[in-house]
Amino acid sequence: MELRSLSVTQQVGLLFLALFGLLALATLAVFARSFRDMSDTQLAGHEGIVRELRAIWTGSVVFWIAWAAGPFVSNLLFGLVSFFALREFVTLTNTRRGDHRSLLVAFFLVLPVQYVLVGTRQFNAFTVFIPVYVFFAIPVISALANDPFRFLERTAKIQWGITVCVYGMSHAPALLLLDLPQWKERGAFLVLYLVVVVATAQLAQEAASKRLRRRPVARAISRSFSWRAWAVGIASAGLVGVLLYWTTPFKPLPALAMGAAAGAAGTLGEFVMRAFKRDAGVRDWRGRLSVTGAVGLLDRVAPLCFAAPVFFHSVRWYFGI
Amino acid sequence: MKLPEFAGLTLAFIARVITGAQGHWYGCPPKAEQRIYFANHQSHFDWVLLWASLPRDLRAVTRPIAARDYWTASPFKHWITREVFNAVYVSRSRSPEGQSCDKDDEDPLEPLMEALRHGDSLVIFPEGTRGHAADPAPFKSGLYALAQAFPEVQLIPAWIDNVQRVMPKGEVVPVPILCTVTFGAPVALRPDEERRAFLDRARDAVMALRPVA
Numbered sequence: 007m008e009l010r011s012l013s014v015t016q017q018v019g020l021l022f023l024a025l026f027g028l029l030a031l032a033t034l035a036v037f038a039r040s041f042r043d044m045s046d047t048q049l050a051g052h053e054g055i056v057r058e059l060r061a062i063w064t065g066s067v068v069f070w071i072a073w074a075a076g077p078f079v080s081n082l083l084f085g086l087v088s089f090f091a092l093r094e095f096v097t098l099t100n101t102r103r104g105d106h107r108s109l110l111v112a113f114f115l116v117l118p119v120q121y122v123l124v125g126t127r128q129f130n131a132f133t134v135f136i137p138v139y140v141f142f143a144i145p146v147i148s149a150l151a152n153d154p155f156r157f158l159e160r161t162a163k164i165q166w167g168i169t170v171c172v173y174g175m176s177h178a179p180a181l182l183l184l185d186l187p188q189w190k191e192r193g194a195f196l197v198l199y200l201v202v203v204v205a206t207a208q209l210a211q212e213a214a215s216k217r218l219r220r221r222p223v224a225r226a227i228s229r230s231f232s233w234r235a236w237a238v239g240i241a242s243a244g245l246v247g248v249l250l251y252w253t254t255p256f257k258p259l260p261a262l263a264m265g266a267a268a269g270a271a272g273t274l275g276e277f278v279m280r281a282f283k284r285d286a287g288v289r290d291w292r293g294r295l296s297v298t299g300a301v302g303l304l305d306r307v308a309p310l311c312f313a314a315p316v317f318f319h320s321v322r323w324y325f326g327i
Numbered sequence: 328m329k330l331p332e333f334a335g336l337t338l339a340f341i342a343r344v345i346t347g348a349q350g351h352w353y354g355c356p357p358k359a360e361q362r363i364y365f366a367n368h369q370s371h372f373d374w375v376l377l378w379a380s381l382p383r384d385l386r387a388v389t390r391p392i393a394a395r396d397y398w399t400a401s402p403f404k405h406w407i408t409r410e411v412f413n414a415v416y417v418s419r420s421r422s423p424e425g426q427s428c429d430k431d432d433e434d435p436l437e438p439l440m441e442a443l444r445h446g447d448s449l450v451i452f453p454e455g456t457r458g459h460a461a462d463p464a465p466f467k468s469g470l471y472a473l474a475q476a477f478p479e480v481q482l483i484p485a486w487i488d489n490v491q492r493v494m495p496k497g498e499v500v501p502v503p504i505l506c507t508v509t510f511g512a513p514v515a516l517r518p519d520e521e522r523r524a525f526l527d528r529a530r531d532a533v534m535a536l537r538p539v540a
Contacts, residue, residue, distance in 0.1 A: 103495045
């Protein structure tokens with residue numbers, strides 16, 4: 007194939023050219039649409055699309071900077087995303103005075119150390135640091151604060167926030183740095199593959215649940231989540247995964263499995279976040295400033311936070327490294 | 328760029344990273360008019376948060392009140408309040424608020440009046456001290472005196488939300504948690520309005536912003 011003869015840098019450059027080209031086309035289309043007369047509901051939908059598009063632009067530019075500027079900057083950027091997501095998560099949970107020190111450790115020790123471990127490619131330490139050492143340390147610090155009120159609940163919330171926002175998120179830059187056999191320096195493709203597959207699963211699931219109108223599985227948590235719509239989402243993710251197999255180190259069949267698995271993890275992650283939002287008393291924080299300025303970063307990155315570890319470890323397991 | 332300006336920008340940036348410092352302008356737009364902002368007081372961080380939530384050009388003309396004995400005690404404290412925040416220093420009055428002070432004591436409000444005559448905007452916390460209850464404490468009378476003396480200056484209520492979680496009493500490092508400052512519609516002193524009635528109305532105006540925060 008022609009593409010294979012290009013150097014790695016050229017291939018990745020081409021990838022970004024295609025990505026930004028598609029985005030530019032989409033933006034033009036949306037811009038053209040804004041001249042039409044629209045009813046109020048259409049207008050609200052249009053504004054939603056504009057908002058999403060802006061988020062995708064931001065995400066793509068961040069991703070491009072991450073790749074172009076090298077591992078240090080990419081770690082820094084993903085670390086910042088982790089930081090802001092965790093900030094949003096902590097805002098939505100009830101913390102007490104006794105949690106102060108644990109939260110400080112989470113933000114200013116656990117988070118930087120995790121990203122340093124990624125940056126220095128110590129993948130074994132990076133995999134166990136949070137599940138083993140932080141899991142042990144946080145309750146100790148919390149207990150030292152001398153407040154038994156709802157101790158398990160409070161500690162569990164902090165642990166969970168760290169696991170989703172720091173541990174999950176840090177697997178994205180880890181993918182960038184993962185050196186696979188005969189696939190050196192092409193981690194950017196893996197991250198893009200993951201993001202595209204997860205986004206496809208989400209969009210397909212959303213469209214399917216609108217079209218199919220199945221009975222929701224858990225009405226109290228999500229009115230749109232049904233098994234059939236979920237299956238459509240996974241199938242679409244698998245399909246896109248196969249179509250993109252040439253960008254990955256996988257053969258077509260494993261690419262299908264990887265795409266489906268990542269899509270399944272992402273959509274289920276989103277479903278879990280819905281439950282969390284219901285618990286925190288938020289209906290829809292997308293774009294609205296209802297919750298003390300929470301602007302929905304967590305909403306956008308949560309599916310990735312759930313899918314990235316699953317994908318990362320599947321890849322390592324597949325290649326036996 | 329001079330050092331105080333740079334320090335101010337850095338401080339505002341840190342406040343935004345830690346708390347978001349979102350200013351929600353519900354009752355009035357962020358305009359460069361002469362104003363007195365009055366807000367609930369729960370933490371040492373309140374002033375920085377409110378200040379950081381203002382647009383940059385408003386920050387330069389909006390001044391905090393600082394206790395002279397504490398904030399001039401060390402060169403650094405003096406520098407940061409004088410150069411970065413352009414604080415109005417007041418001597419803490421020894422007599423209880425509301426009663427007339429001794430004749431030879433300086434009127435504690437005089438420096439504030441001076442700043443207002445000069446055209447500056449002020450931020451005051453009319454509770455007097457930091458509160459720990461859910462509701463703000465009854466307001467002290469300084470706000471009433473300022474409203475009487477400067478009827479043309481807008482009085483803007485503000486509700487600072489969530490800040491007590493960022494830095495509980497006794498802690499020195501803030502935890503990153505999103506906070507908002509909600510600004511309400513101006514409150515004006517009515518003709519012949521009693522002191523207590525006005526202060527309660529002002530406190531209600533601050534508390535009314537809590538649900539929309």
